[in-house]
Amino acid sequence: MKETKPVMSGAEIFFECLKREKVEIVFGYPGGATLKIYEKLYDVDFLEHILVRHEQGAAHMAEGYAKATGKVGVVLVTSGPGATNTVTGIADAYMDSVPIVVFTGQVPTHMIGNDAFQEADIVGITRPITKHNFLVRDINELASSIRKAFYIASTGRPGPVLVDLPKDVINSVCEFEYPEKVEMRGYKPNLLGHQNQIKKAAERIKKAKRPLLYVGGGVIMSGGNRELRLLAKENNLPVTMTLQGLGAFPMSDPQSLGMLGMHGTYWANQAVNNCDLLVSLGARFDDRVTGKIDAFATGAYKIHVDIDPTCIDKNVIVDLPIVGDVKHVLAELAAEISSPPKIDEWWEQIHKWQEECPLHYEKHDGKLRTEYILERLNEFTKGEAVIVTDVGQHQMWTSQYYKFNHPRSHLTSGGLGTMGFSVPAAIGAAFAIKDRPVISISGDGGFQMNMQELITAVYHKLPIKFIIINNSFLGMVRQWQELFHAEKYSFTDLSDSNPDFQKLGEAFGMKSFSTNRPEEVDSILEEMMQINDGPSLAEFRVEKEDMVFPIIPSGATIEEMMTKRLNPKEMI
Amino acid sequence: MKHTISVLVENQFGTFNRVVTMFSGKGFNVHSMSIGETESPEISRMTIVTEGDDKIIEQVVKQLNRLIDTIKVVDLSGSPKVERELALITVYYQKGNRADIISVSNIFRGNIVDINNKSITIEITGPPDKIEAAVNVLEGYGIKEMARSGTVALKRGEQVKADKKELQQNIQV
Numbered sequence: 105m106k107e108t109k110p111v112m113s114g115a116e117i118f119f120e121c122l123k124r125e126k127v128e129i130v131f132g133y134p135g136g137a138t139l140k141i142y143e144k145l146y147d148v149d150f151l152e153h154i155l156v157r158h159e160q161g162a163a164h165m166a167e168g169y170a171k172a173t174g175k176v177g178v179v180l181v182t183s184g185p186g187a188t189n190t191v192t193g194i195a196d197a198y199m200d201s202v203p204i205v206v207f208t209g210q211v212p213t214h215m216i217g218n219d220a221f222q223e224a225d226i227v228g229i230t231r232p233i234t235k236h237n238f239l240v241r242d243i244n245e246l247a248s249s250i251r252k253a254f255y256i257a258s259t260g261r262p263g264p265v266l267v268d269l270p271k272d273v274i275n276s277v278c279e280f281e282y283p284e285k286v287e288m289r290g291y292k293p294n295l296l297g298h299q300n301q302i303k304k305a306a307e308r309i310k311k312a313k314r315p316l317l318y319v320g321g322g323v324i325m326s327g328g329n330r331e332l333r334l335l336a337k338e339n340n341l342p343v344t345m346t347l348q349g350l351g352a353f354p355m356s357d358p359q360s361l362g363m364l365g366m367h368g369t370y371w372a373n374q375a376v377n378n379c380d381l382l383v384s385l386g387a388r389f390d391d392r393v394t395g396k397i398d399a400f401a402t403g404a405y406k407i408h409v410d411i412d413p414t415c416i417d418k419n420v421i422v423d424l425p426i427v428g429d430v431k432h433v434l435a436e437l438a439a440e441i442s443s444p445p446k447i448d449e450w451w452e453q454i455h456k457w458q459e460e461c462p463l464h465y466e467k468h469d470g471k472l473r474t475e476y477i478l479e480r481l482n483e484f485t486k487g488e489a490v491i492v493t494d495v496g497q498h499q500m501w502t503s504q505y506y507k508f509n510h511p512r513s514h515l516t517s518g519g520l521g522t523m524g525f526s527v528p529a530a531i532g533a534a535f536a537i538k539d540r541p542v543i544s545i546s547g548d549g550g551f552q553m554n555m556q557e558l559i560t561a562v563y564h565k566l567p568i569k570f571i572i573i574n575n576s577f578l579g580m581v582r583q584w585q586e587l588f589h590a591e592k593y594s595f596t597d598l599s600d601s602n603p604d605f606q607k608l609g610e611a612f613g614m615k616s617f618s619t620n621r622p623e624e625v626d627s628i629l630e631e632m633m634q635i636n637d638g639p640s641l642a643e644f645r646v647e648k649e650d651m652v653f654p655i656i657p658s659g660a661t662i663e664e665m666m667t668k669r670l671n672p673k674e675m676i
Numbered sequence: 677m678k679h680t681i682s683v684l685v686e687n688q689f690g691t692f693n694r695v696v697t698m699f700s701g702k703g704f705n706v707h708s709m710s711i712g713e714t715e716s717p718e719i720s721r722m723t724i725v726t727e728g729d730d731k732i733i734e735q736v737v738k739q740l741n742r743l744i745d746t747i748k749v750v751d752l753s754g755s756p757k758v759e760r761e762l763a764l765i766t767v768y769y770q771k772g773n774r775a776d777i778i779s780v781s782n783i784f785r786g787n788i789v790d791i792n793n794k795s796i797t798i799e800i801t802g803p804p805d806k807i808e809a810a811v812n813v814l815e816g817y818g819i820k821e822m823a824r825s826g827t828v829a830l831k832r833g834e835q836v837k838a839d840k841k842e843l844q845q846n847i848q849v
Contacts, residue, residue, distance in 0.1 A: 231694060232701040236744040239689065256744060289747045290686060414738040417731065 109281050114243050114274035115144035118207075121250040123150050124282055127178050129169065129535055130154070131162035135182020136222055137209025140274045154535065154564070157556040159186050161528040163193020164554065166204040168532030170197075171515045172490060174327065176258050177204040177532065183211055184222030187268075188229065192522060194264045195233040199519025200348060201325060203262035205253045212272035213241055227268050235263030240270065243278045255286045260293030261412040262325060293411065297428030297436065305383070305407045305424055306440035309339065312381035314450045317341050318364065318393075321348030321518070322386015322410060324511040328431030329353070332385065335434055339444040342454055344372040346387050347499075347518045351508035356487055361454065365393040366656050367500040370667060371457035373654075376401050377662045378453070384408045386430040389419040390519070391659070399661040409433045461654070461667055463504055471647045472622050474498055474573050478505035481543070481571075484629050489541045490515065490533055494526035494550035497579035500652045502545060513540070524553025527570065531557055534566040541569060541633065548574040548602055558612045561639040569632045570614070570641040572605050575648045583651045587666070599648075609641035620645035678707065678727050680759060680829050683740055684748040687713060687720040691745045695722060698743060704728065704736050708761075708826030719747065723828045725804075756832040762825040763807045764789070766797045768818040777817055784810045795820050 112120065118141055122130070129152045134142040145153055156162040159181045166177025181190055187208035197204050211220040227239045236256050238249040246269075253265040309315055323332050329352050336343050336359055343353045344361040353360055361372040376382065382404040387393070389408075394400040397420060406422040408415075409430050416425040426433055465475040478501055481489075487509040493499040493516045508514045515533060517525035530544035551572050561568050578596040585593050609616030615635055617628045625644070632640045654667045685691045692711055699706050707725040714721045726736055733751065740749045769777055774796065781788060781798045784806065790797035800810050804827055811822070 227690065228693070231690075231697045241689070288744065291744045412742070414735065414742050416738075417734060421731075 109279040111277055112280040113140075113144075113277050114246055114269070115140045117243070117246050117278075117280050118250070118269070118274065119144060119148050120280060121247055121282065122178070125176070125250070125254045127151055127176070130178045130180050131156055131165040131169075131532065132180035133159050133162060133182065133186060135186045135209060137183035137186075137211060137271050138180065138269075138274075140271070141180065141209075141269075152535075153180075154560065156528070156560055158554065159189035160192050160524070161531075161554055161557040161560070163190040163204070163206065164196070164522075164525050164528035165532030165535075165557075165560075166206075167193060167197050167200075167202045167525075168492060168515055168529030169536050170202050170204055170532075171200075171529070172512055172533035173536045174325070174512065175203075175536075176254055177202070179204060179206040181206070182209040182222065183226075183271075184224045186222075187226035188224050191229060191233070192520075194230055194266065196517050196520040196522045196525065197264040198233045198235070200517065201262050201321065202264065203257040204264045205257050206264060206266045208266060208268050209274075210239070210268045210270040213270045214272070216270065226266065230266050233264070234266050235261075237266040237268070239268045240273050243273050243276045246273065246278075247280060248283050251283050252286055252288065256291065260291075261322075261410075294413075294427055295411075295429045295432060297409065297426040297433040299436075301424060301426045302433060302436050303440060305426060306437055308381055308405060308407065308424070309341075309383065309437070309441055310443060310445055312445045313447060314379045314453075315341055315381040315383065315445060315447065316375050316379040316404075317343045317353075318346075318376070318382055318384045318387055319343055319349040319352050320346045320385065320387025321352075322430045323349060323352040323434070324386075326386065326411070326429050326431035327511075328386070328429075328434045329511045331431055331434035331438060335438040335441075338438065339441060340447065340451070341445075342375060342451070344368070344375060346390070346393055347503055347516060349387060350503055350514040351511045354487075354509040355507040356509055363503045365390075366395065366658070367504065367652050367654065369463065369504070370461035370654055370665065371454055373656065373662045373665065374457045375454055376404075379404045382406045384410075384422070385434065386410060388415045391419070394420060395656050396659055396661045464653075464668070465650075470622065472620050472625070472644060473650060474501045474575075474644075474646050475505050476622055477571070477573070477625055477644055477646070478502055480625050480629055482506050484633060485541060485543070489513065489543050490537050492516070492526050492530035492533060492542065492544045494546040495521045495523045495580075496547045496550060497575075497583065497650075497652050498545050498547050498573040500580075504652075523547075523550035526550065527554045528557045528560075530568050530570070531561050531564075531566060534561070534568050535564070541567070543569045543571060545571045545573065547579060548572055548576060548598060548605070549578045551605075552603075555608070558609070558614070558639070558641075562613045565638045567636040568639040570609070570639060572641070572643045574602065574605060574643050574645050575650065576602060576645075577648055579650075580652070582649070583655075586649075586651065587655070588657065605641070605643040609643075614639050614641045616641040616643070618643040618645065677729075677753070678725060679733050679736075679751055679753040680757070680827060681724045681726060681737065681740070682750045682752050682829060682831070683722040683724060683746055684714070685711075685720050685722055686745040686747065687718050688745060691720070692722070694743055694745055695724075695740070698739055699726075702735070702739060704732065704739075708824070710826035710828055712828070721828075723826070725827050750831070752829055752831060757829050758832060759803045759827055759829040760801060761804050761807050761827045762799065762801045763811070764797060764799055764823045765811065765814055766790075766795050766820040766822070767814050768795050768820055773817065777814070780810070780813050786810065
């Protein structure tokens, strides 16, 4: 007898699919085109729906959730403006390879193209910023499209996938069948690296005199941090990390050189410049890392491990590419190396660089500085917190002064550099992370870009610590204006136009603090750590015109690195 | 250097757009792009003629492969292939030179597909360089308008010397 399949509505199929994908949380905002889904959601008990205040917030929350857990973040919004509001979040997820699936409502299929109310061609709009997207035009394709969306988002190099759901498709019915396996002729992510290539790489590491591991976010995404640790510890290899790679290797370990690149440490950049073997692991030779391409690690034999073949030879031509999952490749590399390289001299040289030019800031003039706050925060949390930063000076200082010891504990917008990321992303992370403090750090500029989501945190009693580093400037832009644009501080001064952040926090119902005195930092942080029944907020009014050092100017070489503010006299 | 890239893609809504969007988003050059069904209706073949140095072409091929809807990407440059393009060219004629134009068309094995009292339309098929040559000659007469299909290409079958015995058997049959 033939098995009969259940007949279900589009909305029922939608939720049945989410159930099969083990979705626990959806960040969304209802609207006309998704009414039927929200009607059905009323009876759904296996997942939590978080009502946001702006769809961009939903997209960043899904990113924060995905980055913190490695699971797929899910967004549900309506057509037209609901869909277009997620675009920045989708682009952000695309640049940083974050697995999210965005469901957008759409006008009924027969009205598509008619400039109907709240219509936008979101599939067309998001084509260049998604890993893939679907317009479901037939209810019979609904289940398989959702199945594929989750599969594509979470496998290979992860990324955002958008599924557009026309209203009539959701309203109609069909027999439900969930495809057990996904078969796509055009998509077969390559997991295992080429054996011979791995053997060659192992030989190179064994013989290297000045090796360096250059670790990116791919190591964290693949869950390869243990394998990395094994490889690095057993062979005494120095490790430098990109912004997205921070935490892949414990930063309090003496083998960690910290971050490399534009605002990386002096010694990490010197190591890159002088190494004879550069092993790139799940990193993409971004311009913020390489500076001037022609002068980047010129003397090094370069090995590049990446799951995305397009990353190889895109910016920097490498000598030995290995396409594959970095976790697998790391494990095999570690097993393949029989004797560690002899690199004592190399380490001596690195230590010399570390002494030559350590991270430095003015501690004795009684003024409050971001670096100090971060050092105290590191002390309070022992590098165990999940830190979610925004974009700008505070982000770079965090990468320098907070010692991330675990993967998935540094969440930030790297590739796209999205101001306004921190507040919603911290909220998304806090829904998943309950055993460690979640701390959101923003500048006064970026904080105001998505501060409407504070109420989402308050309503759900999430114990997030919102920290605002207020220097009354768009600090990083100001820094570039001072260094490279003739000190024309065009539209970066917010001194006269910032709100009262403490009152703002209180208006949202949060215990809020504000200070400009270093001696009050400890007591505020301590009190914030005690508040666990809801979010709290602290505004730190820091020195206005501080700059992040070291800095290698855009497109420059390490020789042009500036390590401190030049005294006007020295400049003459 | 020009490269001819043959791409098998899913014959689906939006696939062509995905490829075009990728090319414009990455800033790659496109000389021509043509698409049509293959022997199996759910698969289309795109033939893309693009230009760039080796590094760029490598990226073009990788980026094409990266698209979910692409099934197979082959750079045909450097391997034996058959390339064809079709052009429709309308040329003005004056008293006395109509026969000249027709003879040019004949030299290029073109067909006359339309004529009126002012102009004559020629259909020419062949490798792109042949079309270029024909256009070059016809320009002297005054081209009114022109439409080109873009290149389509297939890899040549492997040339295997036939076995003598097999040949004889075939003859007997």
